[in-house]
Amino acid sequence: MINKIGDINFKEIKRISPGQFYSMKNCAYKSLLAEAFDKKPLLPLSASAYFGTVLHNMLELMVKGIVESEDDFNAEFEKQIKTLEDDLQNKGFGFFVPLKIKLKNFGLKKIQLKKHLRSKPEKPIISSDVRFDSEKWFESQDKLIGGKVDLIIENGNNIEIIDFKTGAIAQDCLDDEGAILSDVKNEYKEQLKLYAYLYFENTKKFPTSLSLVDLAKQKFSVEFSEEECKAIFDEAKNLLKTTNDCVNTKSFSAIPEEENCRYCLYRPACSFFQEKLETDFTYNDVAGKINDVRKFQNGNVSVFLQNGEQRLTIKNFSGEKFDALNNVKNKRISIYNLRKEAIDFVYAATSTTVIYEQDNTI
Template sequence: MIRKLKALKILPLKHISPSQYYSALNCPYKLVLANTFKYESLLPINANAHFGSIAHKMIELISRGIVVNEESFSECWNDLINKKENELRQKGLGSITPLKYFVSDFALKKNQLRHFLERRKNKIAKHEQKTTNTYFPEVKLTNLDHSIYGIADLIIKNGSSVVILDFKTGKVHIESIDENGGSEKLIKKEYELQLKLYAYLYFLMHNVFPTSLFLITLDNNFIEVPFTQEDCENVYKEAVSFLSSTNSIIEKQEFELIAKPSKENCQYCSYRPACNYYSNWLTKNFEHVNDLGGLLKKVNCFNNNSLGLQMQIGNHEVLINGLTGSLKQGFENLIDKKITLYNLRKSKNAINATANIFTITYA
């Protein structure tokens, strides 16, 4: 696929959500671009990421008591998988369907969800007589001017006790070295900030802080996120100030102050094609990521209806194979022009690359 980007009109940020905040701290320009493109990714998302939204929805449905047995599990599961696969086909990503062949550990993940349901059923049976919990799924939490706004997956109330929970399908911990040189598990900063912001937004709306904050993982672990009220207030104030300073930079168009290109920040950023700072960084660092940008010099056609491109990147001549023959004319029109190919397959630190179903070219 060869795409062109229209000229950009960068828009001010109206709000920031607790789940975006941490990633925006690492590169505020990513949030600026996401907002400008209305949060539509400019690059295809891999099958595992698409599956993540299905797993998240299943955890939510189980927690809300909508999925309660094998029958409702299968019904909701099939429905979500079918909808996602149809959506992918409509977006031209039919080549990563059926998802069961492209999502890593698909069967294992489905089983984890089944176990999640079983444990939930056991828990409910155990507490059936005693529990007076009330469940509130997908609760909107916001400040007065809606500048900080998000949706908590679940709030459980019981008398004066209020618990805010968020579902996570990936890892929630990072390994860290403690003061004695041993290793310790820490909750990822992004999740900590997200829940503390939820807590403060809840306080702003109800004049009372939640009793506790929890992350729920796929293996049904309830991981408590400790907090103090002061902590939450500080995180909130920093988020408000971040929003205001970013908008002032947008107004002055000083984007170089907030674009932070690096391998860690950019490799999964969906807005790389629109980011000039990344393009410049890429010319010197292309050996470390799966994108290549440079002058297209030659298009080679092979007998198996595939294409190979010769590109000039600085002093390097680079070869890219595995592109579909149907793009021949499109690439020939771009000879001697600058193009960038995203999501290539490369061996570690290699220069040459191979295209795959997720590869996209921007001219």
């Protein structure tokens, strides 16, 4: 099937969540596209990203004390995986199923997740000075910033905000002397500081500690000051305002850099990225006018694109794509999620490859 974008109906973003802030800061245009497409991605997520939602749901149920025993865990986990796999089949992503075979770390992550069952301190305790609040919604007074905090532990004057992550929390970076050290990702630090300020705005108290907990139950502390939290809070509001101003003035800008675009699920609708594909062949995406479509004896189809002076070959499409591709011959298309072959400018289709017909004005 060949997809088409059509007109993009940009609209203002009503509220920014702490989890969205970092991505919006890196490329606000991505957030505007997400809003315009009602947060429905234009490209498939990775299998790990889909699985991550199940892991996070399970953590939430364990923290809330809804899933307590190993039997509860197994039943709920099976149920959630089945629901996800059915959903993937319905979306046409059956190639991700069964997840336990298609995902390398499926078993390990399940075992790690199960360890949270024995996490006594994270279970709600009713009669104690210690208060546990899970999945609690906080929003700023003007409602411009809002999000759910995974877990708050209040023990007298000690207030800890905890966010659970199912992927890596830390990343390697260089210190002043060039030595490699591992530090919590900036996006997570900023997310927690925003939660801290939201908590303050709602309770008039600042938390005393901010922590991240991963699937293996490792805890990472995030240092913070009240001034820093306030500064990030103001920055987030300002970013939301300037981003929404672009909708009114219809003057958009973007930051089409590899670290932003590689995992952006709105690439097919981004004119800045399309422009980049005209000259940059480092991505696993290509664009160009279809010169030719050929079907080979083994049934596979190749498509040949002309991009400026450059001729691109994309192999390995299944036979059923032949007619659809022929119907858009001489038109511009863009193809996403390809695999680069050993020869320059030759690519192969993969199970997650998606084709879009492009507006010829791009």
